[in-house]
């Protein structure tokens with residue numbers, strides 16, 4: 001049986017290729033990314049509840065604490081460090097303007113969720129925005145400023 | 159449930175213990191390894207398993223990753239059934255055209271299951287196989303009398319959801335078997351499924367939930383099956399209470415009495431057993447209000 005405690009995987013992060021990197025099979029993707037220098041991916045709970053570790057895997061938002069690094073073999077990953085396109089620059093400016101970054105712990109996950117909202121092209125009400133970000137905990141802002149920022153982004157992007 | 163155990167552990171999380179990882183090439187491959195290693199565990203979406211591993215509530219010898227097996231995520235009409243392949247993710251099911259036509263209540267239910275990033279990975283079969291008593295899909299499978307399709311060393315077999323859930327996280331899956339799909343009977347004339355739940359935060363596990371399978375004739379409830387979740391150690395069918403409701407209509411005290419004799423309510427971190435009993439009783443009213451609306 002070809003089962004292993006260490007695996008060699010290849011993947012892409014923010015367009016940069018990584019080939020044949022050794023990963024312990026028990027390591028989750030968030031820890032692995034952080035060990036590779038992508039420390040923008042934060043870890044709050046390691047049980048899927050807080051959303052701070054949310055990244056994009058093959059175009060879809062996932063909790064990187066609930067994916068094994070070994071499962072990322074062959075995947076195209078995007079972390080907060082790679083959010084540099086025009087739309088995400090605009091989102092970051094909006095967050096800054098509304099003071100939606102405070103300690104910044106929840107921010108990578110909030111930005112990822114905002115990206116999904118904007119890509120879905122849905123015109124959301126403030127209540128619906130709250131429901132969409134219900135999977136991301138923020139312990140600083142009281143959410144108000146984050147909802148303000150996302151509302152502004154929705155109006156500008158659509 | 160996980161939160162309860164974690165609370166009992168004093169909120170100490172750790173990293174997963176060591177295990178080996180094996181990517182299964184096909185169903186037979188996965189079955190062979192599972193049959194030969196009692197401590198090996200199937201990994202589908204990982205959205206229930208990884209939290210358990212991270213907190214060391216489980217320390218298997220080997221994870222058999224079935225997530226890359228092709229052909230296990232079909233969503234099709236199969237005779238009088240809607241078939242959902244085990245690896246269809248919650249997001250796949252929510253976006254599916256056939257589901258929205260044939261079983262729209264499933265989409266409403268999945269909106270309450272976790273959050274988008276978790277639904278992108280979590281699978282239909284994983285939720286059915288795990289049998290979390292607080293989860294929506296096992297209760298739906300029981301409420302709709304769905305058939306669960308298992309594949310093992312001796313071929314496939316089908317088991318009714320009513321016989322599948324045996325106890326707390328305990329199912330009728332044999333050592334050499336994996337869930338390959340779920341078959342939901344298509345809606346009959348006059349049949350509706352209604353669903354409601356109470357939870358602290360949208361997407362969290364419910365404090366109590368109810369799925370009702372209702373047969374209407376000339377706008378009156380003719381037959382009723384009530385299945386509660388997040389109340390006991392598995393989906394709780396309340397046939398006596400349903401019968402009582404059909405006879406006497408909604409009477410809070412009577413129904414509450416009946417539910418308390420029929421279901422062994424188990425309190426958790428968010429709600430005591432007494433509170434769950436109250437919520438379960440109220441949920442019947444909420445469902446009936448929906449029906450009348």
Ligand SMILES: Cc1cc2nc3c(=O)[nH]c(=O)nc-3n(C[C@H](O)[C@H](O)[C@H](O)COP(=O)(O)OP(=O)(O)OC[C@H]3O[C@@H](n4cnc5c(N)ncnc54)[C@H](O)[C@@H]3O)c2cc1C
Pocket residue numbers: 047048049199200201202203204205206207208209244270271272273276279280281282283284285287288290292293294295331335336337338361362363364
């Ligand atoms: C923060 C959070 C909130 C959540 N909230 C909810 C909620 O409100 N309601 C809800 O229902 N769920 C909720 N979930 C769980 C989610 O729906 C999971 O996706 C689902 O329970 C398990 O599916 P999975 O594919 O991720 O299974 P995995 O985690 O991969 O597996 C779970 C278990 O089932 C077994 N298994 C998986 N697939 C098979 C198969 N095909 N055959 C045999 N055994 C198999 C595995 O061995 C394992 O023991 C939540 C999860 C998180 C992290």
Ligand code: FES
Pocket residue numbers: 042043044045046047048049050051052053054063064065066
């Ligand atoms: S660290 Fe992954 S969801 Fe909290």
Ligand code: FES
Pocket residue numbers: 100101102103104105106107137138139140141
């Ligand atoms: S800004 Fe501090 S947690 Fe959100």
